[in-house]
Amino acid sequence: MHPREAYLALPPFEFDQSDQGWRSIDRDGGYLEAAQLIEAYLSHNMQRIRSQSQVSEATIHFHAGQEYAMNGELTYPKALIQFRQADKPDQPAWNLYVAGTIAFLEGDNTKLTDASTALAALVAENPNLTANATLLGQFRDALQANNRSYKAIYGV
Structure with a gap:
């Protein structure tokens, strides 16, 4: 594993x-560590991210x-903060996917549907x-069954 500075x-x-x-941290189940590293990367590299076109800030x-x-679920509030910054103005289909994901984490079946x-x-x-x-459909089905496990829907 790289030291944090090498990732940044x-x-x-x-x-x-x-x-x-x-992803090298994620594959070992280090979801929280990976999320925190991504946040640090965003903070440290925002200018670099915005000056290139291969991957967007929203992604x-x-x-x-x-x-x-x-x-x-304990870190859903932090997930929501990140998802709310993931809109892409020129990609309405993507934004529907993001909106559905947010609705799932919030437990809002109407918005998810x-x-x-x-x-x-x-x-x-x-x-x-x-x-x-398909994923939004699975989120909807899970929410209707009172299952709010994001991880389970992804089959991890």
Whole structure:
């Protein structure tokens, strides 16, 4: 494992999308540590992130949210802070996925159903949305069964 400074020095794409970044901690079940590292990376590298186009600030915030959510319900409030910074103004389908994820963590079945239904309607136009639409459907089913485990839905 790299020392923290080595992680913070990685280029944004490598840190977020490769096994050299936060994912090396995640794969060992270190969800909280990975989330905190992502937050530190965002704080330390915001200018670098905004000056390149390979990976967006919103995507990195989303991954921090995922790691906090994977850590369990006690860190859902921190996950929500990150997910609320994950909108992409030019990607309405992505924003529906983010909104549905937030609704799941908040236990809001109405908002989750709305986001899930709207995203599912877009799948015919863009089959690449199938995975995210399926996840929102699984979130909806889990919430209706009173299961709020983000980690269980991802099958981890």
